Amino acid sequence: MGYTNPAKYHIKVRLYNGEIAFGKGVAQILRLVEEKGSLSAAYKSMGMSSSKAWKIMHRAEADLGYALVKGVSGGASGGGTVLTPEGRELLARFTAFDEAIQAFAAQKFKELF
Amino acid sequence: MGYTNPAKYHIKVRLYNGEIAFGKGVAQILRLVEEKGSLSAAYKSMGMSSSKAWKIMHRAEADLGYALVKGVSGGASGGGTVLTPEGRELLARFTAFDEAIQAFAAQKFKELF
Numbered sequence: 001m002g003y004t005n006p007a008k009y010h011i012k013v014r015l016y017n018g019e020i021a022f023g024k025g026v027a028q029i030l031r032l033v034e035e036k037g038s039l040s041a042a043y044k045s046m047g048m049s050s051s052k053a054w055k056i057m058h059r060a061e062a063d064l065g066y067a068l069v070k071g072v073s074g075g076a077s078g079g080g081t082v083l084t085p086e087g088r089e090l091l092a093r094f095t096a097f098d099e100a101i102q103a104f105a106a107q108k109f110k111e112l113f
Numbered sequence: 114m115g116y117t118n119p120a121k122y123h124i125k126v127r128l129y130n131g132e133i134a135f136g137k138g139v140a141q142i143l144r145l146v147e148e149k150g151s152l153s154a155a156y157k158s159m160g161m162s163s164s165k166a167w168k169i170m171h172r173a174e175a176d177l178g179y180a181l182v183k184g185v186s187g188g189a190s191g192g193g194t195v196l197t198p199e200g201r202e203l204l205a206r207f208t209a210f211d212e213a214i215q216a217f218a219a220q221k222f223k224e225l226f
Binding site for chain 2: 002003004005006007008009010011012013014015016017020021022064065066085086089090093096097100101104105108109112113
């Protein structure tokens with residue numbers, strides 16, 4: 001059989017200081033924390049285990065050097081989890097970076113394959 | 114500690130039909146096969162084990178539906194491994210795709226971080 005183009009591609013984007021720390025998984029947790037106001041609601045809605053969620057959150061925060069989320073208590077909702085300003089900032093920049101790369105890759109894939 | 118930009122990023126590019134099949138590892142093996150004329154010389158120079166090299170080669174060929182390398186016998190070198198035309202074609206297109214994405218990402222990273 002001769003050459004045929006592969007049907008699909010996958011581009012994984014990650015940010016880090018010392019080790020691979022922040023990618024699609026942590027970003028998705030942060031987006032869901034923002035939406036749901038709760039870390040456990042966030043990882044449960046992704047079908048992710050508590051241990052995996054905490055592991056990737058801790059690894060990201062340790063590598064970046066600041067907290068991405070913080071607990072809040074009281075209020076009508078009885079407390080929960082919100083993004084820190086640093087978490088919100090990094091999420092916004094990662095999202096812009098990832099989206100730009102995915103859009104560029106989609107165009108290039110059409111040209112080359 | 115306030116927000117600081119991550120120092121580094123990593124972009125992993127992969128091609129596939131059914132499952133993730135062709136990425137940086139297989140591409141690097143193919144480049145070294147082209148240079149050295151031998152599959153074992155290729156994976157040894159990468160510090161990769163024989164079992165790992167065969168596993169990722171077989172997985173890629175099975176997913177793509179054609180051979181990437183073939184054995185050759187005789188000649189001054191006493192035989193070895195060369196790329197198939199399909200392997201050469203895919204390697205060239207993957208390299209162009211990956212290089213374009215890496216160059217775009219480097220520019221975007223400077224803009225956003």
